[in-house]
Amino acid sequence: MNRRSFVTGALAAHLLATTALAQQPGQTPPPPPPPNLDADGAAFSRDALDEQARLLATKAFEAPRNLLPDGFADLPQDVFRSIRMRPDRSLWQGENRGFGIDLLPGGFIYRSPVGVGLVEDGKVRMLPNEPGWFDFGRAPPPPGDKPFPFSGVSARAPIDRPEELREFALFQGATLFRALARGQIFGTSARGLAIDTGEPDGEEFPLFRTFWIERPGPASNSLVVYALLDSRRVTGSYRFTLRPGEITVIDVEFTLFPREELRHIGVAPMTSMFFFGPNDRVGVDDIRGQVHRADGLQIWNGAGEWVWRPLSNPSDLQISVFADKNPRGFGLLQRQRAFAAYNDLGRRYDRMPSVWVEPIGDWNDGQFQLTEIPSDADVNENIVVYWRPKEALKPGSRVSMAYRLHWxxxxxxxxxGATTVATVVGAAGGRRRRFVVDFAGESVADPNRAGAIRPMVSTSVGAIRDVVGRPNPEIKGYRVTFDLDPGNEELCELRMVLETDGKPISETWLYRWTA
Known part of the structure; x- marks a missing residue:
């Protein structure tokens, strides 16, 4: 035996002995460390990210460290917004990649640090947490020799003009992200995951801990962003493929690894704001006609039925559920597009996006859950909607799903068939409420055929009175007027569909009235 053979054999014997000592009978070997995708030069892949999330789920949750300099957690919002990434440090500057990336600063309500890495040629290059990325505007510059955290990332693309890279998507705060289409401004937000929304013991908010952004090819039309989700009871890996344009599309693929049983999760959750509208103006004294980022929930269920549910700002917390199997789509829509309806040059609600979810693959049994939260201001995101799977997620399991978001x-x-274009509610004497619902579409456009249309209106309790249907020439559509007499009831579930010859010619209009 030569010296090299001896050293190799001795090393192998040492490793075998160490393994034997570490795995005595009745003992469980410690889990291997997760792949370190936060290290420069690490080989990055979707499988490696899955493995990092899986192994992280075998360990107890550790809350992120606070890296904010003194005073930054208490910055006023207007001061925080004055902090900008230095233009000369914007990623891929002058490289004709079709996209630009800006880092978002920590501070204000964004107190959890976020790691950001680039994936170039399959390798990771992490971006250092340092204040030199930012122009701090009206905020006091932090010490240059200490780390300064990122709170997220923003993506820019030539969405309106070929020569201008404009912000079209951003990921910032917990698992929130949002996007817009050509000509729009930001409105409704999406989230990576919802847990226990509306539950008595409170909601759990998962975090995106790290983002990895693939460097796109020259003049690319798509951008790929990966994220690691972490929470007290679950971890997950996410892949987002962003394609901006007339409709901005984000494909979302994710895999979850529960630490504990999860009975209530929300898939493809969205959050929005509804302050008031023509169906809900009780106590409103405002120069604006409507104030909302979305005015209704649209559902295309597994049976092929289209449902429209106008949103409201209730006096008490309201949760509505719609059971389904393998849904075909759902979304929070902004159907009212007339500026005069809002009369707000500052917020421009008429230019905010509708957001439509297209499930990919079978989602099996579950329910849509809509939560409407009382709000006394137009800055609160008081609307939450998502798909809630029926089956609980078991600890140690692996659950993968995918969907496509259309902004x-x-x-x-x-x-x-015909769609609802307006829902107006007002007093009708006593406790009675008068409803006016307008429909538009080819099936109701011809006034000569209006005599054959039958409005089928019903309520869960109380009574429907004085139903009148007639053409509405102002919109080339059809108007239904009726009264709801709730009697002594405090909540009525209303339903309406237009029929001709016993067959539906419109979407199904649903409404929850509360006293």
Whole structure:
């Protein structure tokens, strides 16, 4: 035996002995460390990210460290917004990649640090947490020799003009992200995951801990962003593929690894704001006619039925559920596009996107859950909607799903029949309430055929009175007027569909009235 053979054999014997000592009978070997994708030069892949999330789920949750300099957690919002990434440090500057990336600063309500890495040629290059990325505007510059955290990332693309890279998507705060289409401004937000929304013991908010952004090829039309989700009871790996344009599309693929049993999760959750509208103006004294980022929930269920549920700002917390199997789509839509309806040059609610979710693959049994939270201001995101799977997620399991988000003026999927274009509610004497619902579409456009249309209106309790249907020439559509007499009831579930010859010619209009 030569010296090299001896050394190799001795090393192998040492490793075998160490393994034997570490795995005595009745003992469980410690889990291997997760892949260190936060290290420069690490080989990055979706499988490696899955493995990092899986192994992280075998360890107890550790809350992120606070890296904010003194005073930054208490910055006023206007001062925080004055902090900008230095233009000369914007990623891929002058490289004709079709995209630009800006880092978002920590501070204000964004107190959890976020790691950001670039994936170039399959290798990771982490971006250092340092204040030199930013122009601090009206905020006091932090010490240059200490780390300064990122709170997220923003993506820019030539969405409006070929020569201008404009912000079209951003990821910032917990698992929130949002996007817009050509000509729009930001409105409704999406989230990576919802846990226990509306539950008595409170909601758990998962975090995106790290983002990895693939460097796109020259003049690319798509951008790929990966994220690691972490929470007290679950970890997850996410892949987002962003394609900006007339409709901005984000494909979302994710895999979850529960630390504990999860009975209530929300898939493809969205959050929005509804302050008041023509169906809900009780106690409103405002120069604006409507104030909302979305005015209704659209559902295309597994049976092929189209449902429209106008949103409201209730006096008490309201949770509505719609059971389904393998849904075809759902979304929070902004159907009202007339500026005069809002009369707000500052917020421009007429330019905010509708957001449509297209499930990919079978989602099996579950329910849509809509939560409407009382709000006394137009800055609160008081609307939450998501798909809630029926089956609980078991600890140690692996659950993968996918869907496509469309940020748009009008969703690519839409009902074949007439759609609701307005819901107006007002007093009708005593406790009675008067409803006016307008429909538009080819099936109701011809006034000569209006005599054959039958409005089928019902309520869960109380009574429907004085139903009148007639053409509405102002919109080339059809108007239904009726009264709800709730009697002594405090909550009524209303339903309406237009029929001709016993067959539906419109989407199904649903409404929850509360006293």
């Amino acid at each position: 748009c003026w009008t969703p690519p999927d839409r009902p074949g």
